[in-house]
Amino acid sequence: MNVEVAYALPHEQKIIALQVDDECTARQAVVRSGIVELFPEIDPETTPMGIFGKAIKDPGTRVLIEGERVEIYRPLIADPKEVRARRAAKMKAQKAAEAEQAVKE
Template sequence: MIQVEVAYALPHEQKIIALQVEEGCTVKEAVIRSGITELFSEIDPETIPMGIFGKAVKDPSSTVLKEGERVELYRPLIADPKEVRARRAAKMKAQKEAEQAGKTE
């Protein structure tokens, strides 16, 4: 038996479930055995993107877990991170320009 974790996070709630699985257990099997789908009904082990310690797993059905690994379940992004950064940078630039304009008057 090996010790692994299954993690899922929402903006207001997160859950990490530690469990013992037999050697040779796959990422998808660990998610199902963790019972996390009973806690979060939106999780579909057939379709939700998964990873191990922040690195995406292409085939959760065949990727075998090792001792101590953490399976992470990923939610879809609400906004494109590049777009969010660009908007934030534009806002900061506008604020800086406004401050500079106020100093020169």
């Protein structure tokens, strides 16, 4: 069956198509794809994975289906909740400054 393995960095991505047997797991597909040779920071035993954007709890037991793409996830640089909170605080401060400036005019 045909599957893909994908990994993306901020300025580079790689999608490798490969043929695997019917009982191939997500982890096995990653190893067989050879993507670890291109990106040595990937550890198939511990790196989080998903299929089409949905995380897999245990890539070692998740058997793939024809046409699926295994995505290898990188660690987050910043917590999305913190980023949203900072953005909201910045917008609030900006609106307060605009309101203060309107009162002065």
